[in-house]
Amino acid sequence: MSGPSGSGPERAVRIGVLGCADIAWRRVLPAIVAEPRIRLVAVASRDAAKARRFTERFGGEPVAGYERLLDRGDLDAVYIPLPTGLHARWAVRALRRGLHVLVEKPLATSRAEAAVMLDTARAADRRLMENFMFLHHGQHQEVRRLVAAGEIGELRSFSCAFGIPPLPAGNVRHRADLGGGSLLDVGVYPLRAARLMLGPDLDPVGAVLRRDPELGVDVAGHVLLTTPSGVTAELSFGFEHAYRSSYALWGSAGRIVLDRAFTPPPTLRPVLRLEKQDLVQEFTLAADDQYGAVVRSFAAAVLDKVPPRDGEEELLGMSDLVDRVRGCAREMR
Structure with missing residues (x-):
C-alpha cells in the first residue's frame, strides 16, 4: 500500500467509505469533503444505486460491494459506518490490507471483538480510531x-x-x-x-x-x-x-x-x-464543529502519527464496561 498522496502541506489521506449509512450522509462525509487533508476516493454499497447517490453529492467513485473497495490500490484508509455487528469483520479485513480505519461508534459489540480489532491494527501498524464525535467538542x-x-x-x-x-x-x-x-x-x-x-x-x-x-x-x-x-x-x-x-x-x-x-x-x-x-x-x-474536529484528528493520526484521542486502554475499557452492563442487566419486557 502506497503512502498518502502528495507531500508536505499538500498531503492528503485517500479514503474510501464502506457503507451508505445516514450518519455518513448527514455528518461525516460533509466533514470529510471539507477537510483538505483528506480526499474522498470511493464509496461502496451493496446497492450500486445508493453508492451513486452518495458520490453524486460528495464526489468519488461509486463501488458495488465492500470487498471490491478494499481490493483497490488507491486508498490509504477507510471509514466504516456499517451496523455495529459488522464493524469487527470489515475493520479487520481493511487493516490486514494495510488500510487505516475510522469506524463508527461503538467500536465493537464486545470486548472480545475490540481486542481482535486492536491486535490486528497493532500487527499491521495501522491506525484504528473510533468515531465518538462528541468527545471532540x-x-x-x-x-x-x-x-x-x-x-x-x-x-x-x-x-x-x-x-x-x-x-x-x-x-x-x-x-x-x-x-x-x-x-x-x-x-x-x-x-x-x-x-x-x-x-x-x-x-x-x-x-x-x-x-x-x-x-x-x-x-x-x-x-x-x-x-x-x-x-x-x-x-x-x-x-x-x-x-x-x-x-x-x-x-x-x-x-x-x-x-x-x-x-x-x-x-x-x-x-x-x-x-x-x-x-x-x-x-x-x-x-465548535465536532464533526470537522474528528476528521482532522483522523488525518493527523494517519499523516502526522498523532495518537488518536482514545488509545487501546480506553477502547478496551469502554467495550468491557458495555459487556459488564449487559451482564448485570435485568431484562424487562
Missing part, C-alpha cells in the same frame, strides 16, 4: 475545567440521558443480528460520558434493559454506576423517547447542567448552567 473540556476548579465542590453524582424518538419499521438498529438495540446505539453515549467525567474505574451495580419481544432488541435502558470513592452515575437512554441529550454533575456546593451534550450542530453556541444555593449563572460557550 470543546464544551466538555469547559465542564471538566469548572469541576476541577471546585465550582461545585466535591463531586457527588453524574446523571445523563440520551434518547431519540421511535425509529421507523425495519430500521437496521432493530436487528439483533447486526448489533442492534439501544445499549449499543444510544446507551454508549452516557457510558462514555461517565468515563470522561468520572474516570475509567466504574462499576455497574445495577441495570435494566427493556426488550421489545417483537423486535428482539432492547429499546430502552437505565444504568447505575459507582466509583471506588462512592461517586455515582445514573444513566438513561433509549429510542422510544422525546429527544433528550444532556448531563449534569452534582456536587457538595453546586450543580453543572449541559444540554445538547452529544449532537450539537457546528453553529450552536452551547449554554452551560452553573447552579449554586443563591446563584444561577448561564455561560454561552463558543460554537
Whole structure:
C-alpha cells in the first residue's frame, strides 16, 4: 500500500467509505469533503444505486460491494459506518490490507471483538480510531475545567440521558443480528460520558434493559454506576423517547447542567448552567464543529502519527464496561 498522496502541506489521506449509512450522509462525509487533508476516493454499497447517490453529492467513485473497495490500490484508509455487528469483520479485513480505519461508534459489540480489532491494527501498524464525535467538542473540556476548579465542590453524582424518538419499521438498529438495540446505539453515549467525567474505574451495580419481544432488541435502558470513592452515575437512554441529550454533575456546593451534550450542530453556541444555593449563572460557550474536529484528528493520526484521542486502554475499557452492563442487566419486557 502506497503512502498518502502528495507531500508536505499538500498531503492528503485517500479514503474510501464502506457503507451508505445516514450518519455518513448527514455528518461525516460533509466533514470529510471539507477537510483538505483528506480526499474522498470511493464509496461502496451493496446497492450500486445508493453508492451513486452518495458520490453524486460528495464526489468519488461509486463501488458495488465492500470487498471490491478494499481490493483497490488507491486508498490509504477507510471509514466504516456499517451496523455495529459488522464493524469487527470489515475493520479487520481493511487493516490486514494495510488500510487505516475510522469506524463508527461503538467500536465493537464486545470486548472480545475490540481486542481482535486492536491486535490486528497493532500487527499491521495501522491506525484504528473510533468515531465518538462528541468527545471532540470543546464544551466538555469547559465542564471538566469548572469541576476541577471546585465550582461545585466535591463531586457527588453524574446523571445523563440520551434518547431519540421511535425509529421507523425495519430500521437496521432493530436487528439483533447486526448489533442492534439501544445499549449499543444510544446507551454508549452516557457510558462514555461517565468515563470522561468520572474516570475509567466504574462499576455497574445495577441495570435494566427493556426488550421489545417483537423486535428482539432492547429499546430502552437505565444504568447505575459507582466509583471506588462512592461517586455515582445514573444513566438513561433509549429510542422510544422525546429527544433528550444532556448531563449534569452534582456536587457538595453546586450543580453543572449541559444540554445538547452529544449532537450539537457546528453553529450552536452551547449554554452551560452553573447552579449554586443563591446563584444561577448561564455561560454561552463558543460554537465548535465536532464533526470537522474528528476528521482532522483522523488525518493527523494517519499523516502526522498523532495518537488518536482514545488509545487501546480506553477502547478496551469502554467495550468491557458495555459487556459488564449487559451482564448485570435485568431484562424487562
